[in-house]
Amino acid sequence: MKKRIDFLIVGFGLAGGLLAWELMRRGSSVRVVDRGDLNASQVAAGLINPLTGRRFAKTEGVDRFLPAAKAYYRMLADAFDRPFLIEKPMRRLFRCEMEAVHGRKRLQDHAYRPYIDNMVEMAGGENDGGYLDQKQTGYLLTRPLLACLQEFLQSHQAYFQAALDYREIRLDAEPGWRDFSIRKVIFCEGFHMRDNPWFSWLPLRPAKGEILTFAHRLAMPDRMLNDGHWLIPIGEGRARIGATFDRDNVDTHLTSAARMELAEAGERLFAGLQNAELVAHEAGVRPCTMDRQPFVGSHPRYSYLSIFNGFGAKGSLSIPWHCRRFADYLLTGEALPERCDVKRYEKTHFFG
Numbered sequence: 146m147k148k149r150i151d152f153l154i155v156g157f158g159l160a161g162g163l164l165a166w167e168l169m170r171r172g173s174s175v176r177v178v179d180r181g182d183l184n185a186s187q188v189a190a191g192l193i194n195p196l197t198g199r200r201f202a203k204t205e206g207v208d209r210f211l212p213a214a215k216a217y218y219r220m221l222a223d224a225f226d227r228p229f230l231i232e233k234p235m236r237r238l239f240r241c242e243m244e245a246v247h248g249r250k251r252l253q254d255h256a257y258r259p260y261i262d263n264m265v266e267m268a269g270g271e272n273d274g275g276y277l278d279q280k281q282t283g284y285l286l287t288r289p290l291l292a293c294l295q296e297f298l299q300s301h302q303a304y305f306q307a308a309l310d311y312r313e314i315r316l317d318a319e320p321g322w323r324d325f326s327i328r329k330v331i332f333c334e335g336f337h338m339r340d341n342p343w344f345s346w347l348p349l350r351p352a353k354g355e356i357l358t359f360a361h362r363l364a365m366p367d368r369m370l371n372d373g374h375w376l377i378p379i380g381e382g383r384a385r386i387g388a389t390f391d392r393d394n395v396d397t398h399l400t401s402a403a404r405m406e407l408a409e410a411g412e413r414l415f416a417g418l419q420n421a422e423l424v425a426h427e428a429g430v431r432p433c434t435m436d437r438q439p440f441v442g443s444h445p446r447y448s449y450l451s452i453f454n455g456f457g458a459k460g461s462l463s464i465p466w467h468c469r470r471f472a473d474y475l476l477t478g479e480a481l482p483e484r485c486d487v488k489r490y491e492k493t494h495f496f497g
């Protein structure tokens with residue numbers, strides 16, 4: 146006798162984990178299957194930074210995404226009785242006069258008021274002390290969050306550790322996997338989606354990243370520093386430095402080139418860090434997309450196969466908002482926002 150469930154979620158990173166929680170919170174029966182390897186969500190620093198790049202431009206959608214993310218992580222903190230989002234200001238250190246010009250422009254712009262605290266001008270040359278102090282920044286404790294969610298799923302017999310073999314998915318009138326008959330299968334596979342037989346046509350542009358963690362005895366200020374690379378003091382004498390960005394070598398191998406790049410960045414951001422003890426060097430792959438929008442929605446031919454992926458380098462900020470929209474779509478039939486709906490790519494492919 147087959148067990149009927151509403152959703153099978155493939156992949157338990159931040160995307161699959163938050164989606165499982167959201168669907169179960171709304172009363173759906175869910176099962177999650179994941180390989181159990183270290184994934185991008187666990188490696189990630191979980192940084193939440195509303196202003197990106199050398200121009201300090203607002204991240205697209207941040208005015209919607211940030212309140213949604215804060216509310217979501219607060220709800221999870223209440224549910225598990227521990228904080229997951231650590232709010233911490235970030236200082237953007239100017240590398241050249243052009244950055245100071247952009248900083249000044251943002252400081253005078255009303256739309257940037259919620260995100261900027263203060264600016265200090267450069268004294269004359271490059272790297273000479275000018276900076277922009279940001280607010281509403283912080284980082285998500287992704288590992289503890291995923292550990293809590295996994296424990297929650299396990300307590301509901303809803304978590305399986307296994308690599309899903311696509312051939313095991315039955316595409317009959319009633320789709321199934323093992324002894325389950327399923328309403329919808331939702332793929333949240335991060336960069337592994339490139340191997341997915343139903344969704345690999347979507348234009349993924351993955352980017353590898355490496356991060357270092359140091360144990361130190363330095364008196365660091367309680368703020369994050371960013372000069373293109375970032376440093377996050379995570380407490381208990383630890384600091385994380387990141388991250389590299391590599392589109393050419395999409396794997397999770399650790400490289401000495403990245404270790405040197407990040408160690409140099411650490412010393413530049415906080416003198417003395419070069420003598421600290423390196424306690425972790427990790428790598429992961431960001432599921433970035435060609436148009437920088439996520440992949441959310443259903444397969445054009447097999448409507449019971451869906452995807453929730455492509456959150457690139459900013460999953461901590463944008464997944465909660467998309468998670469709610471996607472749950473609305475799955476449970477109430479509400480239309481998805483066009484920008485993230487995979488329908489935008491259907492016309493470039495033939496699904497006869």
Ligand SMILES: Cc1cc2nc3c(=O)[nH]c(=O)nc-3n(C[C@H](O)[C@H](O)[C@H](O)COP(=O)(O)OP(=O)(O)OC[C@H]3O[C@@H](n4cnc5c(N)ncnc54)[C@H](O)[C@@H]3O)c2cc1C
Nearest residue numbers: 156158159160180186191192309334335354429459460461
């Ligand atoms: C070095 C680095 C730094 C980053 N820094 C930040 C940051 O500061 N802030 C931020 O917001 N984001 C950051 N990111 C990006 C962030 O990691 C992603 O946006 C987000 O975590 C993606 O989550 P995901 O669930 O889509 O993918 P993943 O976390 O990769 O999870 C996918 C899961 O699916 C599983 N899976 C895949 N295929 C199968 C299968 N067939 N069967 C079973 N399981 C399967 C995988 O094993 C994995 O567990 C960073 C990423 C990296 C690599």
